[in-house]
Amino acid sequence: EAQVTQNPRYLITVTGKKLTVTCSQNMNHEYMSWYRQDPGLGLRQIYYSMNVEVTDKGDVPEGYKVSRKEKRNFPLILESPSPNQTSLYFCASSFRDRGSTGYTFGSGTRLTVV
Amino acid sequence: QKEVEQDPGPLSVPEGAIVSLNCTYSNSAFQYFMWYRQYSRKGPELLMYTYSSGNKEDGRFTAQVDKSSKYISLFIRDSQPSDSATYLCAMKEGSNTGKLIFGQGTTLQVKP
Numbered sequence: 001e002a003q004v005t006q007n008p009r010y011l012i013t014v015t016g017k018k019l020t021v022t023c024s025q026n027m028n029h030e031y032m033s034w035y036r037q038d039p040g041l042g043l044r045q046i047y048y049s050m051n052v053e054v055t056d057k058g059d060v061p062e063g064y065k066v067s068r069k070e071k072r073n074f075p076l077i078l079e080s081p082s083p084n085q086t087s088l089y090f091c092a093s094s095f096r097d098r099g100s101t102g103y104t105f106g107s108g109t110r111l112t113v114v
Numbered sequence: 115q116k117e118v119e120q121d122p123g124p125l126s127v128p129e130g131a132i133v134s135l136n137c138t139y140s141n142s143a144f145q146y147f148m149w150y151r152q153y154s155r156k157g158p159e160l161l162m163y164t165y166s167s168g169n170k171e172d173g174r175f176t177a178q179v180d181k182s183s184k185y186i187s188l189f190i191r192d193s194q195p196s197d198s199a200t201y202l203c204a205m206k207e208g209s210n211t212g213k214l215i216f217g218q219g220t221t222l223q224v225k226p
Contacts, residue, residue: 004157031212033212035216040122040218042120042202042217042218042219043216043219044216045214045215048212048213048214056212056213058213059215090157090158092157094212102148102150102204102214103214105157105158105159107157108155108156108157
């Protein structure tokens with residue numbers, strides 16, 4: 001089944017403890033992206049990657065890191081999480097040069113930082 | 115001012131009604147316009163896509179883009195309770211970019 005898989009689905013952590021949220025896609029998509037979703041603010045793009053070893057900042061990159069060492073994986077790293085990073089996170093992927101396909105989203109990771 | 119503005123609602127309509135959802139935007143470089151549907155506790159899924167100005171129809175759904183007014187719309191005919199979800203508009207400047215900007219989303223409830 002074609003899909004974007006995120007892990008974990010739920011995570012509670014403490015301030016300052018480094019964490020990684022994994023994302024993997026099996027559709028051979030070139031583009032991958034991370035979004036966070038907050039009430040009243042909608043989906044905001046954190047980082048995106050247009051190919052292996054190519055990443056760009058989205059609208060809210062502060063406090064996050066990403067890497068794209070393989071085409072299928074795009075992990076999101078929070079080096080020192082803070083409570084304001086409590087949110088619902090989505091990973092997404094799409095083909096390059098196909099505006100009509102849009103992003104395919106994962107099921108989300110609900111992160112709580114206490 | 116946000117690049118993409120969308121009334122968050124909530125919007126409540128009776129079954130069978132015609133629903134109109136709208137977004138405005140400020141970036142005249144946007145060329146690709148999309149509507150996503152998001153059910154509770156799920157990721158967004160692509161519903162409709164339009165390139166540049168014009169209309170696109172798919173079953174009960176019609177997407178419209180008016181670039182001169184920087185305004186896009188999604189119409190749902192004969193709305194069903196299963197259409198109850200959050201609808202998000204999204205836009206990007208070109209096909210060769212991974213930067214996709216979303217509106218805040220409008221929550222729709224269709225009552226039987």
